[in-house]
Amino acid sequence: MRITDSMMVGNMLENLTNNKERLNTLNQQLSSGKLFSKPSDDPIKVTTSMSFSNQINNYEQYQKDINNAKSWLETTENTLGDTTEVLQRANELALYGANDSLNKEDRANMAEEVKQLRDELISISNSKLGSDYLFSGQATSEKPISLNPDYDTDPVNEDYVNYKGDKNKIKRKISDDNKLTVNLNAEDVFKENIETLNKMYEDLKNGEDGEKIASYVKNIQDGMDKSFGYRAEIGAKINRMDLIENRIDDDIFNIKKLNSKNEDVDLAKVVTDLKMSENVYRASLSSAGRIIQPSLVDFIK
């Protein structure tokens, strides 16, 4: 082929541009750590990476949701623990109070303690997580247990307290296909126990006999059993949350690994390639320098 000067310069420039482009691509990969920066670099890898990052985003959100739900459940569990303690003490008092040999003063003291326990239970049933009442169903800004204003006028037929919440379940979505109920309501968990303690208090205050007091033992123990049941249920849910959380952690780890394989550059390879391209670029520059220089012009005097 007949080679002309502008052909040589043109081809040389073309090659230099190509080498530079390659250098630029490798530099970009090295500095960003990613194999691609736009869809056309590798459409399949890009959409795979988009879908991975979407999954990671979702899982990380679910982690947050699970922690949220767990703090609700754990607070509930704690309050149920407190409830058990209150009921245990009430149980002891009921057994003790069944003893007819107690004098009036002892009964008055006991009455005072049962009253404290009753109020403690009311206060437990009105526990909050943040600004939300735990035990009022979905009426989370409604104080679940409040004193019944009609009680004073008719203590025999009226309840001591009223439940103000609803009986709806609060469901949390904690994974693509898991919704979990996190709440209990005060009517189921506390109301009966509060009424029992209130009656026991009234009886002690009114100096009822041991037999009457002893009749509360069964009620209190039923209440304790029920509390245990709720605690077990909540505990099981926390366990399930932990399991799901662990699985999500594993999933995130795996997806991140896959995604890294999909989109991250192999550093060793890129650095080697870069070094090589640099050499090629240098070589092409120096050869260009040599090529342009000589021509017959230089040799004709």
Place this chain on the structure above:
Amino acid sequence: MFDGIHIGLSSLQTQKKSIETTGHNIANANNENYTRQRTIQTAKQPNLVPGSDFMMGSGVKVEDIQRIRDSFINQQVREESQESGYWNQIQQGMERIEYIFNEPSDSGLQSAFESFWNSLQDLNSNPNDTATRAAVKNQGMVLAKSFRNINEQMMDYKRALNNDVEKTVSEINSITDRISRYNKQITTALASNNTPNDLLDKREALYNELNELISVKGSVDKVGNLNITVDGKKLVSKFDTNELKISANGTYEDNIAIDINGTEIGVEPDSGEIKGIMDVRDNEIPSYLETLDNIAYEFTNKFNEKHSSGFDLDGDTGQNFFTDLGGTIEGASRRIEIHSDIEADGGISNIAAGNFSEDPSVVTGEITDNANINKDRYYNVKVTENASGNFDYTITDSEGTSVANGNNVTEGTELNFTNFDLTLNGTGETTVNFNKNEGNGNNASSLAEVINQDEVLNDATVQDNYQALISTIGVNAQRADQMKESQGDLVRQLGNIKESISGVSLDEEMANMIKYQQAYNAAAKLITKSDEMLETLIGMVR
């Protein structure tokens, strides 16, 4: 005796002409449109030597100054540069479109969807928290804005391309005008037996340029006119041109036409830059926008449908989250915006986080008589799919009493009861009650599902549809890259071949220069010698 001087003179003149041509070549060594020229030297008419039967040479003359070219290769370069021009434009367009969509990134539509989804999940956990509600509103606005941004930028780009078409058309007209003028000069020169080499080069350069812009066909007639047609219609005919025109139709998709004696006839070029620009404008952009519109439209409708089935902090149902898009899909991605009732001050309380149904994908409920509805009653709804693909359902209330049951009803069936209605949406088992309390986040998770779980469009989720769109854009852009690359390589290779034939080699020219210089010197010597010989002769006479 004088023949020697004549021959020497003819050689001097011829070598001088040749050196001048060499000089012209050297001067144009870097003129990329230049075709190297060569003097064709030929022996002069020989003379019969008187009294003999042989002829005697009478020297040399320049017969012609030729352009060295291969018109077949030149034509190939032109044809391939039409394709190259086309793919250059497509590639530029696709690159721009990729930048507009800006994926993968933290600021594209995908991440707007993700953040919106996150805020809805948070709303499920904290349905009455002001900050969470504000986040849902803001992320909803960001999402709508992301849609609108893409649409606006695409439309801006489309407008810019429309201008490009206009510019290209006037460029084409300017080129054809100049070609027609060169036609006149060239034919005039040819008629008087001149070889207008440099004019031919200039005309060819213009013709090459024209080929990059639009696919044309050209032929040179007997007298040297370059006649050009596009899409079978005459563009340049001898000294006349038919102007290319824009026929505006007000949609940023202007067509081009050719004006023949005042009549506009539509032109559809099959390649060249202008075709590339028009393809990006009329095919690529509208097709991606159509997909985006579909996504925006279906998403908005589905989201609104779920949102309006839920209730807000005031217990009201029927509120749309996004402004209703009406019945037209076209332009949905340009029109999507959050509803003014949500955007207004205090509007976050209108976000419907709650739902009477624990699982709105199974059943949704609506109160028809707010005053008399029994809020303490629960309804357990069980919907199953039967063999014919329809729904069977049973509804019992919290006391265990059967309320209703039915067989073989279709999805979306509305059941009317005293004080309330129930709508069957899917299979499953769930509970409905008509308490309207702020701790109800049932609807929030069902809204979140619209984004990444529900099959909203083409049996796939919104996100899947969007990723498929990005993938299509990526594949098309990649193809355009490759085509531009390979077409460019082809043009370069052909250009190299053309250059190897027609290009100026300085080495060659220098060698020629020395060659001609030597011949010139020798011819001068011949004249000197002839002169000496004459002197000798004249001396003898003296």
